[in-house]
Amino acid sequence: MDKGEILKTVNDIFIDVLDDENVVLTYETTANDVEEWDSLNHIQLVVAIEKQFGIRFTSQEIRSWNNIGELIGSISNRIN
């Protein structure tokens, strides 16, 4: 799966978890850009992404991403 496809899948997960159809993610998107992306939703997003891709992040990874691009990078490393 290429990064573009991962981004699209992650975008769908954000729409579902944040209950906001208007979320449009780019590699540069940060929590500051998405109103509903707070600390609790961050956890919900992480676990939903893990389930979707059949992977498990480390606690260090969960705290480390600065933007969506870095999150996509982590996912891509695990599945490819």
Add this chain to the structure above:
Amino acid sequence: MEQPLNYIYQKIETLNPIHGKKLKKNIVFFDARYYELANSFFVKYINILHLNNKTLDYAIDCYLQMIADVNSETVEFLRTGKYSSSTFAEVNQRVYARPETMEYYMHGLIMSQFLWKHHYQMLQYFTDTLPRYMGTTKSYLEVGVGHGLYLSKALEIMDIGTRLTAVDISETSIAMTKSFINDSRINYHLKDIFEFDNHQKYDFITLGEVLEHVEDPLKLLQKLNTLLSDDGVLFFTTPTNAPAIDHIYLFNTVGEIQDIIKAAGFDIEAELSLLSEDVSPERAAKFKIAILYGAFLKKNKSAS
């Protein structure tokens, strides 16, 4: 002096922006009464911190440490559908027997009483309802006083002649409660509630967020039933789906809590369920969002 609440929210936003964002969503719902109560509480709390050579910044760090713990526990909970510990021995070793963990955890919990909407709303429910039982309460017992906030409110509300008793298994909790409340009307007992029996019945018992810390919550409610006078009232709170480093009993739904209330021989006089997030009940169930449940109970006299 700057209002403590403004300082706290700003500091949290600086140290942990993504959590600061979550707290800001909650404060939209608070009214003038909240600001008055919370600021006056924090002024008192800051004085106690200073007496112990600590600062508000220290308490904010404790709160954020607790949040980090809750976040890790939540990730595991959402992955597995279970709390990470299930026995008292485990959490005793991990939390209660470690003074340094108890210390930051207690301060974190105190802060959460006014930073988490559902904690504040439950405290308000308690303080608004308790005066109804003022006239009939000669003896008052709180089990698991934690940081003493509920006990301090009972002391303010209850008649001057009411005798108050506090039982807690943790020395740290009792020490913290004593630093908040210096009143000769309260008798403290450092004891496991299952071993507590001073041959007395109580007209009012409070059990705030304790059931999730025990292996057999039904047994605890049954024990309290034996300590309650015939027309006495038990107020208790407990959450569903609320992972934390020392939570061992998981209630998946409010219905499961109501079932053990009945099984322990109680009837519900009044109850309140507070969602910890501002979401629909359907989304709360889907994402296992915590609900804080509180109820005033009376003995079911037809129960055998």
